[in-house]
Structure formats: structure tokens, C-alpha cells
Amino acid sequence: MSGHSRWSTIKHKKAAADAKRSKNWTKLIKEVTVAAKIGGGDPAGNPRLRTAIDKARAENMPNDTITRAIKKGTGDLEGVQYEEITYEGRGPGGTAVLVEVMTDNRNRTVSEIRHVFDKANGVFGEKVAWIFKKQGLITIEKSAVAEDKLMEIGLECGAEDVRDGDDVWEVVTDPKSFEEVKAGLEKAGLKPTSAELTQVPSSYVKLEGAAAESMLKFMTTLEDHDDIQNVYANFDIDAELMEKLTA
Numbered sequence: 001m002s003g004h005s006r007w008s009t010i011k012h013k014k015a016a017a018d019a020k021r022s023k024n025w026t027k028l029i030k031e032v033t034v035a036a037k038i039g040g041g042d043p044a045g046n047p048r049l050r051t052a053i054d055k056a057r058a059e060n061m062p063n064d065t066i067t068r069a070i071k072k073g074t075g076d077l078e079g080v081q082y083e084e085i086t087y088e089g090r091g092p093g094g095t096a097v098l099v100e101v102m103t104d105n106r107n108r109t110v111s112e113i114r115h116v117f118d119k120a121n122g123v124f125g126e127k128v129a130w131i132f133k134k135q136g137l138i139t140i141e142k143s144a145v146a147e148d149k150l151m152e153i154g155l156e157c158g159a160e161d162v163r164d165g166d167d168v169w170e171v172v173t174d175p176k177s178f179e180e181v182k183a184g185l186e187k188a189g190l191k192p193t194s195a196e197l198t199q200v201p202s203s204y205v206k207l208e209g210a211a212a213e214s215m216l217k218f219m220t221t222l223e224d225h226d227d228i229q230n231v232y233a234n235f236d237i238d239a240e241l242m243e244k245l246t247a
Contacts, residue, residue, distance in 0.1 A: 137197075
């Protein structure tokens with residue numbers, strides 16, 4: 001399992017008991033609003049909106065809040081207009097980093113993100129998107145199903161692969177078949193612990209010691225920024241060290 005996948009797992013666990021729920025909600029509301037603006041307010045015909053709503057409900061967001069965000073996206077209610085931007089660069093240890101942003105002030109956001117990269121001795125603006133590939137990633141608790149059974153179900157639903165993700169199984173899909181695979185797993189009685197479209201790197205940079213600690217601080221700072229929706233990086237840190245540094 002890659003270090004970044006471990007980071008995602010730890011991040012989800014921390015979020016469940018995180019006092020920063022309002023910050024998480026702010027980002028989810030942005031995603032719901034933008035998804036509705038781009039693809040319409042009907043989740044049945046808008047996969048991105050459907051996924052955003054699922055994430056919002058998983059964070060116990062009230063339905064009224066979700067509905068207001070959808071209406072702001074469709075223009076039925078007045079709201080802030082957000083711009084989607086993806087920034088690239090190099091983080092600690094030469095890691096490749098993609099930062100997905102939703103902002104109502106591009107100049108402010110790019111200045112603040114550049115500062116985070118500079119403080120971590122990174123290189124903001126270097127082109128690294130070629131290292132990543134967009135894929136669907138669905139995780140299932142290992143206690144819920146045996147690997148061979150999950151492989152059988154997943155492949156029947158259209159999944160590309162099933163991988164061992166330490167404490168979970170990772171079901172990998174093409175972005176176009178993500179919703180179909182997720183629905184197929186749920187129909188088979190398997191409830192995902194997480195399901196998202198993500199950026200998967202083709203290679204990883206192994207980090208240890210100070211470089212690993214610096215990378216995790218860098219990731220935390222970026223993900224705490226209100227305008228940043230997602231951060232993807234190709235770092236790999238041993239599970240034991242990751243747990244120690246994030247305890």
C-alpha cells in the first residue's frame with residue numbers, strides 16, 4: 001500500500017473524531033455546489049453530484065444544507081461563484097504533488113499555496129501531472145469479505161483490480177465505471193468505507209526520517225487550507241513510521 005493511500009486512511013479515521021467538522025463541511029458544500037453547477041441538480045443524472053452528496057451524508061451533513069448547496073449551484077439561490085484550478089509542484093524529498101482547488105479569489109489562493117510550498121523547500125509550478133492517472137478507488141473492510149470473493153464480485157461489476165490496502169481492500173476502477181462498480185458492490189451487500197475518484201501516481205518516492213516528517217506536515221498544512229479540496233502526492237512512508245508521526 002502506498003504511503004499516500006495510508007495517509008488517506010489515517011485522514012479518514014481522524015476526520016471521524018475531528019473537531020474541525022465545520023471545515024470539512026465547508027469543502028463538501030463547495031463540491032456539491034460546483035457539481036450541481038456543472039452537471040445539474042439531479043443526482044440521478046449527475047454522478048459527480050451523487051458522489052458529493054454521499055460524502056456529505058457520510059459526514060452527517062443535514063439534508064437542508066445539502067439542498068441549499070445544490071440550489072446555489074443551479075442558480076435557484078444566490079451564492080458565491082467558485083473557480084476550479086489544479087496546481088502542480090514538488091514537495092519535500094522531490095515528491096510530485098497535485099493540489100485541487102475551489103476558490104472565489106484565484107490571486108489570494110495561489111499566493112498562499114506558493115507560500116506553503118516555499119516554506120517546505122518545495123518547487124511550486126513544476127509540471128508533474130503526467131505522473132498521475134485518474135481512477136476510482138473504493139475501499140472495503142477486510143472483515144466484510146474474503147479477497148477472492150471480492151475479486152469475483154468486483155470484476156463482474158467492471159472493476160480493474162482488487163488490491164491489499166493493509167487494513168482494507170482497495171477496489172480500483174476506471175473513472176467511467178466508478179459509479180457502476182460502487183453500485184454493484186453495494187448490491188452485493190458490501191458497504192464501502194470510502195469511495196472517491198482520485199489521482200494515482202505511476203511511481204513513488206520513499207521517504208524516511210526528517211523528510212517523512214516534513215512531508216506529513218506539508219500535507220496537513222495544504223489540506224487544512226479552506227480553498228483546497230484534494231491533495232495528491234507520490235510519497236511512500238512505512239506504515240509504522242506513518243502511525244508514529246500522525247499519532
